[in-house]
Amino acid sequence: MRVRRSILAMTAAGVLLLVSACGEAGSSDGDAQPAATQDATEEPMATASALAACEPVAGDALVVLDDDQGLQTVDNIVPAVNAAAIADDAALLPLLDELSATLDTATLISLNKAVDVDRQTSSQVAAAYLESSGLGVQDQVGNGTRVVVGAGNFSESATLAELYAGVLRAAGYDATTQTIGNRETYLPALESGDLTVVPEYVGTLTEFLNKTANGADAATVASSDLVATTTALTGLGEAAGLVFGTPAAAQDQNAFAVTQAFADEHDVSTLTELAETCGGIVLGGPPECPERPFCQPGLEEVYGLDVADFTSLDAGGPLTKAALQQGQIAVGLVFSSDAALAG
Structure with missing residues (x-):
């Protein structure tokens, strides 16, 4: 959706779903x-x-x-976090949730416009947003802990990753970003701990984990119900060593x-x-x-x-x-x- 997360990622996995952009993000x-x-x-x-x-x-x-x-499956933005990396860090996920609480779809459209139309960089757009929203100043709780924020290979994901890294840096984390291609590439890195957190999509990731765990013919568990889909995602993520923040109102x-x-x-x-x-x-x-x-x-x-x-x-x-x-x-x-x- 540009090379989009939902079309190429799911097709490459051979699990073209009802939650895809005519190939992934949802129905x-x-x-x-x-x-x-x-x-x-x-x-x-x-x-x-x-x-x-x-x-x-x-x-x-x-x-x-x-x-x-x-008709469509929910695909709200959600932080996906390596469970082991934050087992002893109670501050990281609340910071990401604070950011997520400010993101609705209109805001996401505006951020994408700044990058895709106005030709600003994702890091510039993220920095301006964090300053304007008051998130650029945080209590220093990170203690220099190293965090690697992963991103898919499309601009929206890159901007969200810069937002995640920016709010964590403001809180004293040593946060960097790394673009690692499609979901088939970055999800194993997240599960192994090479990445700490990745901005994800509730419905899309739910079905990706569902098909990975239960086979390509597994019954679809993502739906237009955000609560039910998030519950399914939480269970599937636990088996993969992942935890999730609170989904933003913003959807793609x-x-x-x-x-x-x-x-x-x-x-x-x-x-x-x-x-x-x-x-x-x-x-x-x-x-x-x-x-x-x-x-x-x-x-x-x-x-x-x-x-x-x-x-x-x-x-x-x-x-x-x-x-x-x-x-x-x-x-x-x-x-x-x-x-x-x-x-």
């Missing part, structure tokens, strides 16, 4: 919701096919429609976007409203979208959205965003923390 099982019942004397309920087609509307600004029925998950002009014209802000308002939708996304339950089938079965046509593009990348902005598609699969959503 629920995509089963259809129960049909509404009505009295036989009432007027027939409107169906998607009876609705007028909503043509794409070009515009530069993009907006994500709220997944109000929980699959999402469906329209142009702001489209949302304004049709007065829609949720996927339910879209399905109740518009028929004949042109959907864009990665080639596998028509087959993935968190993509086109989920939109049709969970929301009852009338997808008239599908345009094969990419997974939340420049092709999809350009097609939205140019009015070639009405709805496109993006990632919820994408810098393009900053407006």
